[in-house]
Amino acid sequence: MDPDAARRVERVPHGGGVDAGLIDFSANVNPETPPGVTAVYDGSLAVAKRYHADDYTEFRIAAGEYVGCDPTSVIPTAGGLDAIRLALSVHVDRGDRVLVPYPSFGEYAREVELQGAEPAFVPVGDLLETDPEGYAMAIVCTPNNPTGSAADADDLARFLERCRAAGTVLLVDEAFLGFTDRLSMAGREGAVVIRSLTKLFGLPGLRAGFAVATGDLSDPMERARLAWNLSTPAAAVGEHCLRCERFVRETRARVASERERMREALSADYDVHPSDAPFLLLDVGDRSVDDVVETARDGGLAIRDARSFRGLDSHVRCAVRTPEQNDRLIGVLSLV
Numbered sequence: 001m002d003p004d005a006a007r008r009v010e011r012v013p014h015g016g017g018v019d020a021g022l023i024d025f026s027a028n029v030n031p032e033t034p035p036g037v038t039a040v041y042d043g044s045l046a047v048a049k050r051y052h053a054d055d056y057t058e059f060r061i062a063a064g065e066y067v068g069c070d071p072t073s074v075i076p077t078a079g080g081l082d083a084i085r086l087a088l089s090v091h092v093d094r095g096d097r098v099l100v101p102y103p104s105f106g107e108y109a110r111e112v113e114l115q116g117a118e119p120a121f122v123p124v125g126d127l128l129e130t131d132p133e134g135y136a137m138a139i140v141c142t143p144n145n146p147t148g149s150a151a152d153a154d155d156l157a158r159f160l161e162r163c164r165a166a167g168t169v170l171l172v173d174e175a176f177l178g179f180t181d182r183l184s185m186a187g188r189e190g191a192v193v194i195r196s197l198t199k200l201f202g203l204p205g206l207r208a209g210f211a212v213a214t215g216d217l218s219d220p221m222e223r224a225r226l227a228w229n230l231s232t233p234a235a236a237v238g239e240h241c242l243r244c245e246r247f248v249r250e251t252r253a254r255v256a257s258e259r260e261r262m263r264e265a266l267s268a269d270y271d272v273h274p275s276d277a278p279f280l281l282l283d284v285g286d287r288s289v290d291d292v293v294e295t296a297r298d299g300g301l302a303i304r305d306a307r308s309f310r311g312l313d314s315h316v317r318c319a320v321r322t323p324e325q326n327d328r329l330i331g332v333l334s335l336v
Contacts, residue, residue, distance in 0.1 A: 002094050002116030009113045012106035015317070016204065018302040023325050025296075025318045026304040028145065028176065028279045030202035030251055031325070034244040037203070037237055044236035052232045059235045062242040063210045067174075067195065069187035075211040075221050076230040080175045080196030083211040085111050087192045088137070090220045091169045092117045096136035101127045103309035105145045105173065121310065124149070128159040132168040141173040143180065146306050146317045148275025150182060164190040169217060175199055176277045178248065179255050186212035192221075199278070200251065201241040207231075208238035259320045265330045266318075278320045281306065284336075285314065292316055292336050299332035 015026030056076045064071035077083040084107065092098060094116030100108045101124040109119040122130050124144050128151060132138050140159070142151040156172070163170040170191045174184055178200040186193040193212040198204040208230065213221055230238070241247075255278045263272050263280060271283035284292050289305055293316065296303045306315035318329060 001089060001114050005114050005116050009110055012110050013308045014106075015302075015304040015319075022297065022300055022302040023321070023328065024302050025321060025325075025329055026302045027204065028277065028317075028319045029199055029204050030255075030278065031321045032247075032251065033202040034241050034247040036240060036244075037201075040237050040240045041233050044233040048232040051228055052230070052235060054227050056230060056235055059210075059230065059239045062239040063195070063212075066242040067184040067186040067193070067212060069184070069212050070214075073187055073212050073214050073218060075213065075218065075225060076235070077209050077211055077225065078229055078231070078234065079198060079207040080173065080194050080209040081107055081111075082207070082229065083194045083209055084108070084171070084173065085114075086221055086225055087169075087171055087194070087211060087213075088112060088115050088117075090224050091192070091217065092136045097134065099127065099130060099132060099135050099138035099168075101139065101141060101144065103146060103306075103311045104139075104141050106308065106310075108139050108141075108173075109310075123311070128152075128155045131166075132159070132163045132170075133166040135166070135168050137169045137171055138163055139171045139173065141175075142182075143176045143275070143277035145176065145277070146279070146281050146304070146309055146312070146315070147273050148277035148279055148281060149273070150177070150180060150276040153182065156185065160185070160188060160191055179252060179278045180276055181252060182276075184212075187214060189214055190217070192217055197238050197241055200248065201244075203237065203241075206234050206237060208234040255320050258323060258326055262318075262320060262326050262330060266333060269334055269336075280318050280320070282316050282318065282333075283314055284316060287314075287336055289314060289316060292333070295336045296329075296332055299328070299335075301329055301332055303329075 100119040273281040304317040
């Protein structure tokens, strides 16, 4: 990390952390958690009085089976953002340039800048057609946050080949891919894949995730990661969640059904972006974003003011939650 950058780079606003009295549509987190999580967490506390084995073998095996890669390619991290920082700190040097999509997750640019590197912003729809020559890394978020669009698998594969030819590391953030039935890029040569367990499994405060990398990309990341970087409860609960196949199937079905129902209803009043993710991006048009956000709050709901995303000036983002809560959101937003 570049010390000068650390003194000047600002923090990024996010959803979540709202008043407990509000239904939180501002953070894209599953409102449900897998069965058995509490028992696994409680049981892990008994062994948290000693250091966890730093190899995290069982967690790596569960993660490898989940995304379909060799467990030795899995690098455990304290959430997806920890994996993003690790990848950038190892593969990006001061003065490098990194392809960063917009509008997209604001932490990408922040983490690039913290390394003393330069984010080169590209519209998210154009990124996979951009020449990666001359860039240390290219970042793809699929499905993209906040638009919800997933990258076409063939286009992404072709972009990876161009990145490999150019000597550019491709970082693929799949934080929301688990909500879809799309195949992971995990294990592909030349790619670093980032996975977060906290969104799909409804446990954002647990801070569990992992990266997947192979060959020359993997070894320095494994060497550089902090010792014991995944807590004992996070490792135990993460391993448990990764094996909850029925929960994942049911979550995917519910989110797909509810997202389409919400999109259809909200489209009567808003321009709703097509989405493959557990959230919807709404263009409020001539309305005031502040008025939409405040109306939602008055109705007991927190939604995300999306103006903090580069390139958006008239948008809000809403998570897909339970059918009853989604009905309430639809009703409240129809009043603006």
